[in-house]
Amino acid sequence: MKRRNAKSLSLLIIMCFLFMFVLGACSSSESGDGASDSPVTTESTETGENAEQQEEQSGEEPEPVEVKKFTNEPVTLKVATQWGEENFMNNFAKDMKELVPHITFEYVDWNGTAEGIQEINSSGTIVDLLTPNLGVDVLLNLDMVQPLDDMVKEYGIDLSTVDPSFLALIRSQDPEGRLIGLTGNGGIYGFFYNKEVFDLFGVPYPTDNMTWDEVIELAKKMTGTRDGNQYIGLEFGPDTVDAALLQLSTTLTDPGTGEVLLSKNPEFTKYMELMKKIYSIPGIYNPDEPDKFIQKTAAMEINWHGFLTWFGGETPEERAEFKKDMDILPIPSWSDIPQTAPAVHTAPTVINPYSEHKEAALQVLQAIISIENQTKATRKGTIPATSDVEIRKQFGADNPDHQGKNVMAMFQNEFALPAARASVWDKYVDLNEAMKKFATSDMNIPEFIRVLEEESAIKIKDAKNQQ
Numbered sequence: 001m002k003r004r005n006a007k008s009l010s011l012l013i014i015m016c017f018l019f020m021f022v023l024g025a026c027s028s029s030e031s032g033d034g035a036s037d038s039p040v041t042t043e044s045t046e047t048g049e050n051a052e053q054q055e056e057q058s059g060e061e062p063e064p065v066e067v068k069k070f071t072n073e074p075v076t077l078k079v080a081t082q083w084g085e086e087n088f089m090n091n092f093a094k095d096m097k098e099l100v101p102h103i104t105f106e107y108v109d110w111n112g113t114a115e116g117i118q119e120i121n122s123s124g125t126i127v128d129l130l131t132p133n134l135g136v137d138v139l140l141n142l143d144m145v146q147p148l149d150d151m152v153k154e155y156g157i158d159l160s161t162v163d164p165s166f167l168a169l170i171r172s173q174d175p176e177g178r179l180i181g182l183t184g185n186g187g188i189y190g191f192f193y194n195k196e197v198f199d200l201f202g203v204p205y206p207t208d209n210m211t212w213d214e215v216i217e218l219a220k221k222m223t224g225t226r227d228g229n230q231y232i233g234l235e236f237g238p239d240t241v242d243a244a245l246l247q248l249s250t251t252l253t254d255p256g257t258g259e260v261l262l263s264k265n266p267e268f269t270k271y272m273e274l275m276k277k278i279y280s281i282p283g284i285y286n287p288d289e290p291d292k293f294i295q296k297t298a299a300m301e302i303n304w305h306g307f308l309t310w311f312g313g314e315t316p317e318e319r320a321e322f323k324k325d326m327d328i329l330p331i332p333s334w335s336d337i338p339q340t341a342p343a344v345h346t347a348p349t350v351i352n353p354y355s356e357h358k359e360a361a362l363q364v365l366q367a368i369i370s371i372e373n374q375t376k377a378t379r380k381g382t383i384p385a386t387s388d389v390e391i392r393k394q395f396g397a398d399n400p401d402h403q404g405k406n407v408m409a410m411f412q413n414e415f416a417l418p419a420a421r422a423s424v425w426d427k428y429v430d431l432n433e434a435m436k437k438f439a440t441s442d443m444n445i446p447e448f449i450r451v452l453e454e455e456s457a458i459k460i461k462d463a464k465n466q467q
Helices: 006-020 049-058 085-099 114-122 149-155 164-172 195-201 212-221 266-279 316-322 358-368 371-380 407-411 424-428 431-439 445-465
Strands: 075-081 103-109 189-194 224-226 229-236 298-304 326-329
Touching: 075 085, 075 358, 085 103, 085 358, 085 371, 103 358, 149 358, 189 195, 189 407, 195 224, 195 229, 195 298, 212 229, 212 266, 212 298, 266 431, 266 445, 326 407, 424 445, 431 445
Parallel strands: 075 103, 229 298
Antiparallel strands: 189 298, 189 326, 224 229
């Protein structure tokens, strides 16, 4: 079996997905300027019971609203991203060329930082599109984000296939709740299990829509020694320890002030009590022995949606044989919010307000959210932003590692909505590293929260001083 570094792979793959196939969304309930997320048609956008009654009584058809048409004139767009020119041209540019053949793409290397884009600007290069994979706040702080609400209405961009959770997430990243970009995909978590390990312990397999408490009880039964080998019932992959927290629609810091809210947030305490139950299972966590699911000594795993493509052998046949007893279920839910999946991850692609080709840039975003593009990306193993079931069913269809697996389990439950406003300061609360310490210590929850809060506050203060 070919072993890989799971953490680096997870981060690389999920961010690559977020770059290559971007799709967008907006939500009228959170719009800063009243833009609607409904598709704009050639009919009046006036809705409501009274308007409908008046139309019925008068028998008059609603007046058509003219929408602009794209010119389709040849143009070259500069796209700033961090994934290398070869990857960009062979994937993004190639796929887009099929949908918008009059547009040529030019790669601009950008590391995702404020310093990096300022260097590009200073060189005299004016980029048209940017993929801020390290956070859109970098561009918001530099006033390099073109709000799209008016443009979407003006050009009649159809956003009807976008899942509401993606719409909410994009708007949450802007302090004013504006539509600040479009994205065609995202990252989600999957719940993986190995029937071989369950058979070894003589325990029935996990089932659909289990609660976290039910999975914890199952993990207890599956943690122990068999044939001289130590097995564990549940493992978290890199950067997925927040799965249960992402179901609670909360932030760890105040979006406006940066105040760390851990001790004031009952949702965080609730999450910590759950994690305490998991890490209190004797023998369930050993920091010196990661990747136990890959070694077939872990019964269950919370990891990124592409997890099953990362290991198992050199050839499709070898990987299929190695993973024949592994499958996927929906992420466990909280008992008081059943059948709710963790909130999605996504990074919007944005238009530079200083671009001289905003119309063409918007046309690219329209192509990105097209059914054609989403279907192609989904078949490769990218999570689509659309809620279209028929497209979701095709997830990983062109990847042998997903053949015969219950991939629809990852879409079975609705994704939790994010907090109404995301906090850029949350990234300074290093939950993943902190949980490693919590899992290997006898620290109680109040003490853990106090220490993490103090450490995070220092990081945020330093970050503010550097602005």
